[in-house]
Amino acid sequence: MTDPNQSIVDPVANNVQPVTKNEDDDKKVFAGNLAFATTEDQLKSLFSEAGKVTHAQIITRGTRSLGYGFVTFSSETEAQTAIQLLNKRDVDGREISVESAKPQTAADAEKPKARRTRSKKGTESSSSSRAPRRARADEGEEGAAEEDAAKAVNGDEAKEANGTKPSKSAKRRQKKKAAAAAAGADGEAAATSGDAAAESSEAKARAPRAKREPKGKPTGEPSKTLVFVANLAFATTDDSLKAAFSDYKVKSAHVVKRRSGNRSKGFGFVDFEDASEQQRAIAAAQGKQIDGRDVTLQVAVQTDKEDQVEAAEATPAAAA
Known part of the structure; x- marks a missing residue:
């Protein structure tokens, strides 16, 4: 006699994946x-x-x-x-x-295996059928017409493989359809090429936009207290950057962030109390690990802060 509670306790009946523990x-x-x-x-x-x-x-x-x-x-x-x-x-x-x-569940532990079926002729084929390829945007209707003709030929080959050949009238209908589709595609392609030529001439008539030249290294006198810190982790904050230099006399620390949002740019500045502390930090803390990243230190240039930040962005060493 069947247990009425089987669907509750039987993992197969409830479609529950067994757990490999x-x-x-x-x-x-x-x-x-x-x-x-x-x-x-x-x-x-x-x-x-x-x-x-x-x-x-x-x-x-x-x-x-x-x-x-x-x-x-x-x-x-x-x-x-x-x-x-x-x-x-x-x-x-x-x-x-x-x-x-x-x-880990049994479903995660075992990779799905593709099932394969056998046709009447004994040939093996995959159970999952692949969808026909759609024509790309650059092929247009012409590409679709060529694909339709190819499908017709492939259909004939498939029928021959199964032992049945298409009739002569079916072949004639397929050829007419392929020719009509190709003729329509030629007209569409000519119109599209005319539009593309017009757009190309209009684009040439426009004045070229001036290319923006990247800024080089900032110019000015080297700062006697400020140090540029590169290769910072994105998780590093002002407080954690300052704490990383707790062995030195630090006045302030600042991580540079993007204008849109609150995401770090991967570099910042540390201001020390005097030149001796600045030089001591550069000599002793070069390659220091902060939040899992080996940072690089160099003397910052005493210039406009915005110019200095833009120049740091153009420097490969500043990338996080």
């Missing part, structure tokens, strides 16, 4: 929003505060970190402790997120 899933946590410079050894060392780490993995694309990873503990209790202890903690200028790792 390993014994280590309860001991594993997900770590997100990691700095790109974070290594697996650093990740393992950080999470060792919560207990014994058996495995730490940074997910990468090639050699570049994707900014997240997984950490496996020796027990489920240690994994829960890591979530409570490390979630929302600031690490390398980023607030990381820590939560329980989700088990």
Whole structure:
């Protein structure tokens, strides 16, 4: 006798994807929003505060970190402790997120396989049919006409492959249709070419727009206190930039942002109290890592701030 509650408890009847769960899933946590410079050894060392780490993995694309990873503990209790202890903690200028790792479903674990069917002749064909190619915009109706003629020929070849040939009258109808479509396409192509020629002559009559020349390096005297900082992470703020130079006497720090929106341009300026602090920072902090990026330092030029920012944008070293 069929169980009336089968649809409730049977995962197949309810179309529920079974979950592939390993014994280590309860001991594993997900770590997100990691700095790109974070290594697996650093990740393992950080999470060792919560207990014994058996495995730490940074997910990468090639050699570049994707900014997240997984950490496996020796027990489920240690994994829960890591979530409570490390979630929302600031690490390398980023607030990381820590939560329980989700088990992988069977649908995710297995790649879909294309089903293939056999025709009556015993030849194998794919179950998914490909849609006919549409004519491109630059082909116009002429391209569509040529495609229709090709379809007619392909249809005949398909019929011959299946053992049936089209009749002579069907071939004549197909040729007439293809000829009529090609004749209409010739007229449309001639009209289109005439319009294109008119637009081309009108475009030539317009005066060419003056090309904007990029600004070079800013001119002026080198500043005795200001330092230009390039290759900043987009997440770096004024406060975090100033904090990165806490070992020096800093008056202010400013990250340059785009006019539209609040997005960083990847560079900024740090103003030190005197020339000795400026030179000490350039000598000692060159290549310093800020928010996972190795920055470059150089003496800023004492000039108009807007000109200086535009010149920095044109400099390759200023690109983030």
